[in-house]
Amino acid sequence: MATLKLAVIINNCSNDDEYLLVRQTPPPKFGDEEYDSYVDSDLWDLPSAKLNPLETEFQSGFFIEGAESCSPKLSLTNFDVESTLHQVLSQVGFRGGQIGGNWVLRKYEEEAEFGPGTPVNTVFIFGKLGIEYENLQEVSRWMSIQSCLNLLLEVKPSSDRIGHLAVVGLLNEHMQSGRCKVPPSLCYQEYPPGVTIVPMGSKTQKPFRTTNLVVIAPSNVTDGCGGSSYDVYGDALIMDPGCRSEGHSELMEIVASLPRKLVVFVTHHHYDHVEGLSIIQKCNPDATLLAHENTMRRIGKDDWSLGYTAISGAEEICIGGQRLTAIFAPGHTDGHMALLHVSSHSLIVGDHCHFYSSNNWSNTIMFVVPVQEYFETSYKFLELSPHALIPMHGRVNLWPKNMLCGYIKNRRNRESSILKAIEGGAETLFDIVSKIYSDVDPSFWIPASSNVRIHVEHLAQQDKLPKGFSLERFNCSRAAFADRLRSTQM
Numbered sequence: 110m111a112t113l114k115l116a117v118i119i120n121n122c123s124n125d126d127e128y129l130l131v132r133q134t135p136p137p138k139f140g141d142e143e144y145d146s147y148v149d150s151d152l153w154d155l156p157s158a159k160l161n162p163l164e165t166e167f168q169s170g171f172f173i174e175g176a177e178s179c180s181p182k183l184s185l186t187n188f189d190v191e192s193t194l195h196q197v198l199s200q201v202g203f204r205g206g207q208i209g210g211n212w213v214l215r216k217y218e219e220e221a222e223f224g225p226g227t228p229v230n231t232v233f234i235f236g237k238l239g240i241e242y243e244n245l246q247e248v249s250r251w252m253s254i255q256s257c258l259n260l261l262l263e264v265k266p267s268s269d270r271i272g273h274l275a276v277v278g279l280l281n282e283h284m285q286s287g288r289c290k291v292p293p294s295l296c297y298q299e300y301p302p303g304v305t306i307v308p309m310g311s312k313t314q315k316p317f318r319t320t321n322l323v324v325i326a327p328s329n330v331t332d333g334c335g336g337s338s339y340d341v342y343g344d345a346l347i348m349d350p351g352c353r354s355e356g357h358s359e360l361m362e363i364v365a366s367l368p369r370k371l372v373v374f375v376t377h378h379h380y381d382h383v384e385g386l387s388i389i390q391k392c393n394p395d396a397t398l399l400a401h402e403n404t405m406r407r408i409g410k411d412d413w414s415l416g417y418t419a420i421s422g423a424e425e426i427c428i429g430g431q432r433l434t435a436i437f438a439p440g441h442t443d444g445h446m447a448l449l450h451v452s453s454h455s456l457i458v459g460d461h462c463h464f465y466s467s468n469n470w471s472n473t474i475m476f477v478v479p480v481q482e483y484f485e486t487s488y489k490f491l492e493l494s495p496h497a498l499i500p501m502h503g504r505v506n507l508w509p510k511n512m513l514c515g516y517i518k519n520r521r522n523r524e525s526s527i528l529k530a531i532e533g534g535a536e537t538l539f540d541i542v543s544k545i546y547s548d549v550d551p552s553f554w555i556p557a558s559s560n561v562r563i564h565v566e567h568l569a570q571q572d573k574l575p576k577g578f579s580l581e582r583f584n585c586s587r588a589a590f591a592d593r594l595r596s597t598q599m
C-alpha cells in the first residue's frame with residue numbers, strides 16, 4: 110500500500126505567471142558548532158500534506174473537477190481532501206474558512222520503487238487564489254515558472270533550490286525531457302532535471318530491493334560544454350547497471366533508446382551495480398566504460414570483456430553538451446567514484462550514502478578504506494556544496510550537507526562507542542559488534558563487522574586502545590566471527 114500525498118498548485122489570481130511555493134523545513138540542527146556551520150540553501154516546493162482516507166464510510170462531497178480520472182486504482186472520494194486542503198492552505202498563511210472555488214485535478218504521480226518503505230504517491234490539484242494572500246507568511250512566496258527554471262538549470266553554488274513536487278506538478282511541461290525511454294512497467298523519476306533515475310530490482314543488501322540506474326541523455330544538444338576540452342565525450346551516459354536478470358529485457362529497452370555514443374560509468378564493482386553490464390555490452394559494443402582501475406580489476410570478463418577507460422578523479426566528461434565531473438571517492442570501496450552533474454549541481458554518490466532515516470542502519474554501510482580516507486571523501490563532498498545527493502539505493506536527498514554531517518557524526522560516535530566497549534572488557538570482533546549493534550538486525554552485522562575492524566585499526570593508529578587490549582587476539586577473532594554470528598541466529 111502506498112502512502113498518499115496532496116500537493117496543491119496555487120496560481121495567483123492577479124498574476125497568471127505566478128505560483129505559490131513554500132519554504133521547506135530543514136532537518137533539525139545537530140547542536141554542534143562544526144556540523145551546524147554547514148547549512149543547505151533554502152528549498153522551495155509546492156505546499157503539500159499527507160492525504161488520509163475518510164474515517165467515516167460516507168464519501169466526501171468536496172468537489173474536485175476531473176477527480177474521476179485520477180487513477181483506476183484510486184477513488185479520491187474516499188479521501189479527506191477537504192481537511193487536507195485546509196491544512197495545506199494554512200501552511201501558506203490562508204486563514205479563511207472557505208476554500209471553495211474551482212479545484213481541478215492536475216495529475217497523479219506514482220513514485221518509483223526507491224524503498225525501503227512504501228512509495229509515496231502524489232495527487233496534484235490546481236486552483237486560483239489571490240486577494241486573501243496579501244499577507245503571505247514568510248514561509249511562502251509567489252514564483253514564476255521562469256524563475257524556478259533558472260534556479261534549477263542555472264545553479265549558482267548557494268542559490269535557493271526548487272523541490273521535486275514543483276518540477277513534477279508545475280515545470281515538467283516547460284522542460285525538455287531526455288532521450289531515455291523507460292519501459293512502462295518501470296516507474297522512474299526525472300529529478301534533478303536532466304537526470305533520470307530508474308530504481309531496478311537488484312541483488313542488493315536489505316532493506317533495499319533496488320539499485321538506481323541513472324541516465325543522462327539530453328534531447329537537444331546544447332553548447333553547455335563550451336569551447337573547453339574534455340577527457341571523455343558522449344551523447345548519453347548510463348550509470349550502475351546493477352539490475353538482476355529479471356530486469357535485463359527492460360535494461361535492453363532502455364539502452365536501445367539511447368544514442369550509440371554511450372558512456373557507461375560504474376561507481377564501484379559490487380554485483381548490485383554491475384550485473385547488467387553484459388547486457389549493455391551486447392546491445393551496444395561501441396559503448397565506452399569508465400571506471401577506476403581498482404573497480405575494473407574486480408569486474409569479471411563475463412560482465413565486460415571490451416576495453417575501458419580508467420578514471421581516477423577530476424576527469425571532465427561532456428554528455429550531449431552537459432558537463433559532468435568524475436570525483437574519486439574512496440570509502441565504501443577503494444576504487445569508488447562519484448559524479449557531479451554540473452548544471453543542476455547534483456552529486457551522484459554511489460554507495461557512499463544511502464537515503465534511509467535510521468542512523469544505526471546508515472552505520473552498517475560498509476566501508477573498506479582507512480577511516481581517515483572515508484572522512485576525507487565526506488568532507489570533499491561537503492565542500493562541493495551539492496544541491497542534491499543521488500544515492501544508488503533510496504530516494505534523492507535534498508539536504509546534502511545535513512546528511513553528510515549526520516554520517517560523519519555517526520561514524521565518530523560509533524568509534525567512541527567501540528572504544529567504550531573495549532574499555533568495558535570487549536576483546537573479540539564478535540564481542541564488540543554484538544554490543545554496539547545490539548539494536549540492529551543481526552543480518553547487518555557482517556558489513557558492520559568490517560567497519561568495526563577499520564575503526565579498531567584507526568584507534569590503534571591513534572594510540573587510543575587501552576593497555577590490556579590485545580590487537581593480536583582481536584585480529585585472530587575475526588575468523589571466528591561468522592561462525593559465532595551463525596550460531597546466534599539459529
Ligand SMILES: [Zn+2]
Pocket residue numbers: 377379441460
Ligand atoms: Zn556497494
Ligand SMILES: [Zn+2]
Pocket residue numbers: 313320379381382460501502
Ligand atoms: Zn549497492
